[in-house]
Amino acid sequence: xxxxxxxxxxxxxxxxxxxxxxxxxxxxxxxxxxxxxxxxxxxxxxxxxxxxxxxxxxxxxxxxxxxxxxxxxxxxxxxxxxxxxxxxxxxxxxxxxxxxxxxxxxxxxxxxxxxxxxxxxxxx
Numbered sequence: 001x002x003x004x005x006x007x008x009x010x011x012x013x014x015x016x017x018x019x020x021x022x023x024x025x026x027x028x029x030x031x032x033x034x035x036x037x038x039x040x041x042x043x044x045x046x047x048x049x050x051x052x053x054x055x056x057x058x059x060x061x062x063x064x065x066x067x068x069x070x071x072x073x074x075x076x077x078x079x080x081x082x083x084x085x086x087x088x089x090x091x092x093x094x095x096x097x098x099x100x101x102x103x104x105x106x107x108x109x110x111x112x113x114x115x116x117x118x119x120x121x122x123x124x
Contacts, residue, residue, distance in 0.1 A: 007097065009076070012090040022080075022089045030076035030096060037062030064097060073101045081105075 009027045013019035032038060039060040043052035046059065064072070073096050080092035080103035091104035 008093075008095045010093045011080075012092070013088070014090070018088060022083050022092070025083070026076050026080045026092055026094065029079035030072045030094060032064070032068055032072050035064075035068070037064065066099075069097050069099050072096060073099060077101045077103050 009023045009030070011019040011023045011026065013022055038058060039062075040056040041059045042054045043050040043057045044054060046057065073094055076094045077092075080089070080094065083089045084091065084103055084105055091102070094101045094103070
């Protein structure tokens with residue numbers, strides 16, 4: 001199954017292709033498998049020509065408590081840190097429901113939390 005759909009994953013890497021691929025891998029790791037407030041549907045229901053076919057993708061995320069957000073982000077950070085240690089990326093920032101984690105090797109990434117006011121993010 002795919003992620004709880006983080007609000008944003010930003011990756012710094014040596015190439016745009018590597019950053020893009022890593023961001024997808026990291027975002028997919030931000031997960032709460034089987035959570036009742038996460039609605040998943042087959043990718044082909046959302047986009048009939050999707051190469052993901054019947055694989056489940058996140059369509060909607062309901063309320064999550066702070067512990068659930070922490071667990072989901074921690075999983076994503078572990079994946080980001082493994083990519084960073086393997087020198088595939090330089091750093092990553094993960095945001096879910098106003099909580100942010102940074103994976104940059106400079107600090108204990110799992111303990112970094114910055115609360116932000118609720119807002120809707122738009123990607124260009």
